[in-house]
Amino acid sequence: MRNNRAMTPHRIAVLAVDQVVGLDLGTPSQVFRSARDADDRHFYTVDTCTPGGRPVRSSAGFQVLPDHGLELLEEADTVIVPGVHGDATQRRDVVEPEVTKALRGAYDRDVRIMSICTGAFVLAAAGLLDGRRATTHWAYADRFRQLYPEVDLDPDVLFVADDRVLTSAGVAAGMDLCLHVVRSDHGSQVANQAARRCVVPPWRDGGQAQYIERPVPQAPDTSTAAARDWVRHRLHEPVSLRDLAEQARMSVRTFTRRFRAETGLSPTQWLLRERTDHARLLLESTDLSIDQIARRSGFGTTAALRQQLHQRIGVAPSTYRRTFKGGAPVDASGGAERP
Template sequence: MTDTPHKVAVLAVPPVKSFDFSMPSTVLGAVAVEGRAGYEIRVCTADPGVVEGGTGVDVLVRHGLDALDWAETVIVPSTGARHDADGRALDALRRAAGDGKRVASICSGAFVLAQAGLLDGRPATTHWGLAEEFAGAFPAVDVRPDVLFVDEGPVLTSAGAAAGIDLCLHLVRSDHGSAVAAAAARATVVTPVRSGGQAQFIEHPLPPENGGSLAATRDWALARLDRTLGLTELAAHARMSVRTLTRRFRAETGVSPQQWLLRQRIERARAILESTTLPVDRVARESGIGSAESLRQHMIRHVGLTPSAYRAAFRSAA
């Protein structure tokens, strides 16, 4: 990690969706690394000036496509130009990808990457409501409609709305480690980093779980992940029967209490692996997974890497 901020170009392809369009600047702009800005961001478009917003809110963009030559990462947010993006923007994206720059999309921005030919033969995602249209228009793309985002190394795609925030936080985690990403999440007042997968693997997300009648019980459990926690303990804290707990838990999180606990423990293990040199068996105990072998099996199944391989890949970035 250097003292120089990572350079990011946000490419506006009119008409833009203002909410998604603002995500990279909002999330990445909140990143601080040892008191310094983690990212320098330039918003650009083929014709600098006022850019049409599909929701009636136009935006002023000052930089042209030369920002893609300057950038190390290019992000294409949502656009209404799903099948007729400006050819100049497509050429600039091809050049950026050809130069080895990281290219990402939010929601319908995936259509632009596909028009540029950057997703051919790759798994990719977009908003679930556009998945059928996307697959029909670009048969060479392996469309994955049921994940938060897909990380294919230099090319990343995310689903709609909040998944764009998850993608941005994932970039922060990849560039600067989990502690910096968690701080960025707090600064933008969003949920902690949700996994969508690392290079070459895809992981199904957890549905939103803010609030709800079991929020306090989930917080209580998160503070005790290193302990034995079962349905009985969770139900006792929530002051309800196991059956009621299970039903409400699934309604609020989309998964069973056991599945939720396992995923939280895996996330805890990942954070410990990234930020410490503790032995793997200690990591397993601290995260509540138990043994080193159990942690290894869960990491391979849910993350795609052994604990040692994950630490080797991400410890240097923390």
């Protein structure tokens, strides 16, 4: 869904229903309006609508006064449904028929449909998730399965991309999904710049586990963050688990346990993904040879890079580079697209 820069911006409609989650409502505007080209022109416009253009209550004790009604969905290129609380997560029949009709009409016009957190309940009520893989906030997983057993729910990931329908887990995972879409549409550099403007990390893997009741370090000296930052500047060098543990001044066992608690990944998995992410950025933004990129990202050989990239997104390095420098984005299924 990458736009030609000479064309008008990609139009996003954020559909708010009663008991909308305030943070989820603001996330698309914050992220997508931060995506700009080298001349500071916006790639996206973001507008909010409600059924009938009426005010709706938020779950945070304020009302949302929109500028548009559901007719906005008829003009949109992407529709995003933020999270909801209350009745929409309790019953199947609570979503207004006009909302269902508008969402299904947008989908039938090949519009990209997204949800943040419990917004997946609205998409499911509209029948847009039937037979699809999807996710939502882990705390609502059991209730979601009871209401919508026809959906292939995976509550253990941050977001899922199933063709033109994308769903995310709770709160910050909505930002991860929006950045994923920017990256898919316009590449890593634009997405990374948008993340900097939002002062958030540029990437968390969509397949990464949701942070479910994991312990949080209580003091800076118990965190593995410094070790992660240290190795990011040395991706081209051979780095062992012991090296990382020494940087954190921990035993290997303690470091491994705390690392997984903080990231949801083992140190080896995390390092492999960091190297792959770096290789992808170099493929998109430089004219270095594939062999040079393999060395600079720590894979050593083109064969090793090719194997890992194919495992991650199903394409060879040369194909990935040609795609991102030529126009259409690589099609990543199941939330597998990475920077």
